Amino acid sequence: MPVATVLELVLAAMVLGLAVWTIAARQSYAATVGFVAYGLLVPLIWVRLDAVDVALTEAAIGGGLGGVLLLAAAARLRATEIASLAETPGPMVRLGAAALSATTTCALAAALLLLPDPAPTLAPPAIAHAWATGLANPVTNVLMAFRAMDTMLEKVVLLLAIVGVWSLAPDAAWGGHPGPRHQADPHGALAFLARLLPPLGVVVGIYIFWTGADHPGGAFQGGAILAAMWLLVIMAGLADTPPAGSRRLRLLLIAGPGVFLTIGLAGLGLGLAFLAYPPAQAKPLILAIEVAMTLTIAVTLGLLLAGAPERSAQR
Amino acid sequence: MRFALDIVTIIAVLAGAFFFLAGTVALLRFPDTLTRLHALTKADNLGLGLVVLGLLPQAISLRDGLKLISIWLLGLLAGATVSQLIARAARREGST
Numbered sequence: 001m002p003v004a005t006v007l008e009l010v011l012a013a014m015v016l017g018l019a020v021w022t023i024a025a026r027q028s029y030a031a032t033v034g035f036v037a038y039g040l041l042v043p044l045i046w047v048r049l050d051a052v053d054v055a056l057t058e059a060a061i062g063g064g065l066g067g068v069l070l071l072a073a074a075a076r077l078r079a080t081e082i083a084s085l086a087e088t089p090g091p092m093v094r095l096g097a098a099a100l101s102a103t104t105t106c107a108l109a110a111a112l113l114l115l116p117d118p119a120p121t122l123a124p125p126a127i128a129h130a131w132a133t134g135l136a137n138p139v140t141n142v143l144m145a146f147r148a149m150d151t152m153l154e155k156v157v158l159l160l161a162i163v164g165v166w167s168l169a170p171d172a173a174w175g176g177h178p179g180p181r182h183q184a185d186p187h188g189a190l191a192f193l194a195r196l197l198p199p200l201g202v203v204v205g206i207y208i209f210w211t212g213a214d215h216p217g218g219a220f221q222g223g224a225i226l227a228a229m230w231l232l233v234i235m236a237g238l239a240d241t242p243p244a245g246s247r248r249l250r251l252l253l254i255a256g257p258g259v260f261l262t263i264g265l266a267g268l269g270l271g272l273a274f275l276a277y278p279p280a281q282a283k284p285l286i287l288a289i290e291v292a293m294t295l296t297i298a299v300t301l302g303l304l305l306a307g308a309p310e311r312s313a314q315r
Numbered sequence: 316m317r318f319a320l321d322i323v324t325i326i327a328v329l330a331g332a333f334f335f336l337a338g339t340v341a342l343l344r345f346p347d348t349l350t351r352l353h354a355l356t357k358a359d360n361l362g363l364g365l366v367v368l369g370l371l372p373q374a375i376s377l378r379d380g381l382k383l384i385s386i387w388l389l390g391l392l393a394g395a396t397v398s399q400l401i402a403r404a405a406r407r408e409g410s411t
Contacts, residue, residue, distance in 0.1 A: 189399035193392065200389075 008048055015041050026085060028074040035070060039063030052216035053139040056208070060224035065301055068231075072305070134283040136214035143218065144286045148275040152264065155257040155293060158300045162253060166244055168308040175245030176313045178306040184237040194236030201229035209294045213283075219256075219290045223297030230302045241306045243313035249299065256296030260289050320372035327369030334362035348405040352398045359394040363387055 015038060022034035039062035046055035077084075089097075126138055126146060133145045143151045169176070184190045209222030233239045242249045263285055264275040272278065277285045338358025345351045367387040374380040 188403075189396045193396040196392065 011045055028077050032070040032074045036063055036067035039067060056221040060221055068305055140212050140218055152260045162300055162303055165308055173309045173312050176309040177243050177311045178241045178303060178309050181240055182235050182237045190236045194232045194238050198229040198233060201225055219293040220297055223294045224301055226298035227301035231305055244309045245313060252295055252299045256293035259292035323372050324369045327365050331362045331365030334358050352402055356394055356398050360391055363390050
């Protein structure tokens with residue numbers, strides 16, 4: 001057996017094992033650690049499948065930001081965890097859950113096995129029309145031009161998620177600073193890292209966004225790195241989260257979908273179609289949307305992790 | 316020349332893999348947080364460093380080589396900071 005196949009088999013076994021462990025673990029902290037490790041191994045599988053764009057997103061969102069979000073949730077649940085472990089569901093609930101899970105698994109397996117061979121694909125037409133945008137990365141072409149509607153709605157979903165998180169704020173803290181004010185030793189290791197790493201991370205984040213035109217990368221991956229740098233500075237106590245009522249912050253939050261929608265409507269006004277770019281200006285227009293989206297994604301992901309406003313802006 | 320470079324790669328990557336293996340065994344076997352951290356940082360610093368050293372002769376361009384080295388430096392920075400933070404938290408909780 002070639003070395004590559006052995007590596008793939010080991011990877012698949014480890015991912016499946018970690019998935020089972022994440023579900024079977026009794027404590028939410030242990031399950032979260034399993035999930036983070038899972039989120040770091042799945043990207044390796046995507047790389048083996050030559051889907052580097054997906055791998056980057058999965059590593060940033062599944063392993064990184066998703067892991068931090070779940071860790072924070074696990075820390076919040078710790079006080080009530082022991083009580084909830086004592087509650088065991090009745091046999092009917094267990095039986096129902098097992099039946100539901102088994103049906104879903106069987107349906108997914110059937111759908112996968114019944115796929116025609118070769119599977120239907122739009123990849124050749126996507127590659128054939130790459131000239132229309134002037135971008136060399138086919139994934140960016142699909143995301144920003146051929147299926148631009150999906151990408152725009154995805155940004156609206158991010159906005160709705162922030163509205164959902166902010167709705168959890170108590171009345172007194174409405175419009176205030178999200179999350180606790182972090183305190184750390186100003187001469188400690190965390191503050192040192194928060195001063196040293198962000199300049200580097202910001203350059204890497206912008207590079208990942210910029211290179212997305214021709215190579216794997218793009219607004220989401222770059223934005224996630226920028227968000228991580230921002231959160232590092234906040235967690236080290238070097239900066240506070242901006243108040244949720246701040247106008248500048250809200251403008252940044254709607255910049256991505258706003259610019260996207262404006263350019264989309266302009267396409268309609270020019271007599272083309274909604275979200276159609278005039279071919280000569282396609283690349284600069286896509287770039288403008290991506291810049292706005294990167295900023296929006298960075299701010300949105302950071303605020304999603306910072307949580308609901310907890311402290312009133314006046315204090 | 317090519318052959319000599321390949322030998323360097325094989326030896327250095329194997330040595331790096333050995334450090335990762337030893338670090339993992341130690342992580343499972345050592346009794347408390349601080350000694351486990353000690354084992355982990357050896358794997359991160361020396362193991363990753365040796366793997367990067369081994370891959371350098373295979374780098375196609377100077378740019379790729381510099382990228383590999385910066386991965387190692389970033390790994391060192393992250394590893395050193397995180398082990399400091401974990402050690403501090405462990406000492407505060409008195410679980411050492």
